[in-house]
Amino acid sequence: MGPRILIVEDEEPLTLLLRYNLEAEGYEVDSVSRGDEAEIRLREQLPDIVLLDWMLPGLSGIELCRRIRVRPETERLPVIMLTARGEEGDRIRGLSTGADDYIVKPFSVPELLARVRALLRRTKPGHVATLLRAGDMELDRETHRVRRAGTELHLGPTEFRLLEFLMQSPGRVFSREHLLNAVWGHDVYIDERTVDVHVGRLRKAINLPQLPDPIRTVRGAGYSFDETFARAEATASAGR
Amino acid sequence: MGPRILIVEDEEPLTLLLRYNLEAEGYEVDSVSRGDEAEIRLREQLPDIVLLDWMLPGLSGIELCRRIRVRPETERLPVIMLTARGEEGDRIRGLSTGADDYIVKPFSVPELLARVRALLRRTKPGHVATLLRAGDMELDRETHRVRRAGTELHLGPTEFRLLEFLMQSPGRVFSREHLLNAVWGHDVYIDERTVDVHVGRLRKAINLPQLPDPIRTVRGAGYSFDETFARAEATASAGR
DNA sequence: TTTGGGGTGTCATTTAATTGTCATCCAACT
DNA sequence: AGTTGGATGACAATTAAATGACACCCCAAA
The missing domain is CATH 3.40.50.2300 (Response regulator)
Structure with a gap:
């Protein structure tokens, strides 16, 4: 446990x-x-x-x-x-x-x-993963850096936490409400649509041209970090 | 139980x-x-x-x-x-x-x-199945994905819930009224025939060529997820 | 203190997918 | 054959998501 x-x-x-x-x-x-x-x-x-x-x-x-x-x-x-x-x-x-x-x-x-x-x-190093990796994306909690296929990306604090949260459970779909709770905090009275806007900003920030979008919109349900993407090898450059 | x-x-x-x-x-x-x-x-x-x-x-x-x-x-x-x-x-x-x-x-x-x-x-993890499987069909509640014989399918929200509900009790026949309650929610004032249409759409979405239809129409009674189908091995590709 | 930036939350607008209903066609049952 | 219930394709209305613009706010540099 x-x-x-x-x-x-x-x-x-x-x-x-x-x-x-x-x-x-x-x-x-x-x-x-x-x-x-x-x-x-x-x-x-x-x-x-x-x-x-x-x-x-x-x-x-x-x-x-x-x-x-x-x-x-x-x-x-x-x-x-x-x-x-x-x-x-x-x-x-x-x-x-x-x-x-x-x-x-x-x-x-x-x-x-x-x-x-x-x-x-x-x-207790080792107890907590500091580096989240999925597909060609890397998110380092310690240094607060995010890389996509090697290139460093710039995210605002909220986008960072949002991505961090989504990457924590690849594949799992979260409702806007759930995301608000988890990323913004419990007591906030923020419009659910605001999540859309931030997802949009996150997408803009992480989607370099030519690369697929790792964030999946599930109509009527919410968003998730695409687990197919997460499982894919980071073959972008090193075509192993 | x-x-x-x-x-x-x-x-x-x-x-x-x-x-x-x-x-x-x-x-x-x-x-x-x-x-x-x-x-x-x-x-x-x-x-x-x-x-x-x-x-x-x-x-x-x-x-x-x-x-x-x-x-x-x-x-x-x-x-x-x-x-x-x-x-x-x-x-x-x-x-x-x-x-x-x-x-x-x-x-x-x-x-x-x-x-x-x-x-x-x-x-109580383990008490609740997140993955519904029946025959060669898989429905994952967590990722909101549906697969048939390995291929990913696209369903609208309503079709998803409908399939989810039917797969929950394979073999059991549900009246249109019951389906409206369970899938759409009570208080709705929707025509019963609308269920037909959605079943039709669901069928179109999940029936890849060559594969049998897992949804059974029971004339005069309603619809059910075919339990023969559900019990059948998923032999589609791996002819075990 | 003032002045720029980010960075945020909200809105109005645009775009796209989904839905409910109908009219029509078809199949099954009597 | 006639009747009843189900399937289907078309359509318009509805709803949900993406997007772009904007007004704040906070903070740091000047």
């Missing part, structure tokens, strides 16, 4: 939102609502990463983080701190308690996912 | 409509009309998914959903909320009570079925 994540957070709805999204990305999620519970849970089983609320009943997030750093077994356990705006005081202060990263609430879901991925990549 | 679904809904006709359609898809359906009854039923037997009306006598859907999330046994039970337009307030609000998805009434039956399938796929 995917990497394991422990959420330590006392706001029930937020926990659910996180769980929902993380599980959708293939993580195994466990959650507790109190700091002291978390400490116990951490003795039972070590997750690959911890999402830790700053303010917690039982044992504050800051204190818990310190304790995590003290125990040898958890010394290097990746921790992302969740803080409400205003609580942080300073970025430095957050990191100085020993967290590896921290996010200010309210945050967008895609952003959180990106941070989790980034942190896992840093700490 | 198929996955079990518990419907918690006080509008009798809606319950029947749901039951009828879900059973046609191979689910085992159980239903109660009050929130408190539902709680009891959930102690007896856990379904694989719950359809929960927002407004309920006895115990509101929202409250019931909260309670479901609190009990460890049902903590991760997939819940789809049914709300009347206007009641929802906000998508977030719906999801923040802990529902995994929510649908605004009035909804189309095919849409509901799609959501149920999607949720089951997320939570």
Whole structure:
């Protein structure tokens, strides 16, 4: 199974939102609502990463983080701190308690996912693929670069995430709604047709002359990254 | 048997409509009309998914959903909320009570079925077949592709859903009325003869030369996906 | 602070595919 | 042969997607 994540957070709805999204990305999620519970849970089983609320009943997030750093077994356990705006005081202060990263609430879901991925990549290379390849396309999450048949392409941030998301599951068709959730974030109130426009822009950006369009429109359903294309050898130049 | 679904809904006709359609898809359906009854039923037997009306006598859907999330046994039970337009307030609000998805009434039956399938796929992979195969035909719900003896076919959205529905129960004969409900959705005021036309189009799309017609017309009754065909080996090319 | 860029979301417009209905033809059943 | 129900081709209306234009907004450079 995917990497394991422990959420330590006392706001029930937020926990659910996180769980929902993380599980959708293939993580195994466990959650507790109190700091002291978390400490116990951490003795039972070590997750690959911890999402830790700053303010917690039982044992504050800051204190818990310190304790995590003290125990040898958890010394290097990746921790992302969740803080409400205003609580942080300073970025430095957050990191100085020993967290590896921290996010200010309210945050967008895609952003959180990106941070989790980034942190896992840093700490457990191999657990997370940094390079997505499909056909003659390459997308590097780390360097944020996209290449088609060798040539470097320029994509805006949204197009990048859109392509990244589609390439993650080649062949699978996603509805506009699904794409909005996954690429833009849950709470946005954006017109579904906007997805069309971005797909259009993405296409314009990645379709060099002579090359086939890797993005498939499925009328009445949504869009997908063409899996036939994905499976095809990148024979464009090196006619192997 | 198929996955079990518990419907918690006080509008009798809606319950029947749901039951009828879900059973046609191979689910085992159980239903109660009050929130408190539902709680009891959930102690007896856990379904694989719950359809929960927002407004309920006895115990509101929202409250019931909260309670479901609190009990460890049902903590991760997939819940789809049914709300009347206007009641929802906000998508977030719906999801923040802990529902995994929510649908605004009035909804189309095919849409509901799609959501149920999607949720089951997320939570109980393996329980739901994403690929329907019958004879030399393949229909992939995930990629929205249809193949006959290896060749990719092009179907319009309606033909796709029609084929999908028929392939779900090979051999079973469906009346035009039933097909209209299942494929187009209830409330539609469409002429029954229109089904003929679509079956015709579907046939044209899937019947490559030399190959037999998998769709059987039952005079006076309706149409069905031929079960003899379905059981036949896909011997088309590899004459095994 | 002002001034350019990107980069975004929305709209109106254009283009294309899909749909529902009809009239007509055909086959099966009596 | 007559009747009934199904198949089919044509057609117009509808709906969905692609496209181009535009107004913002945010940020960085001047």
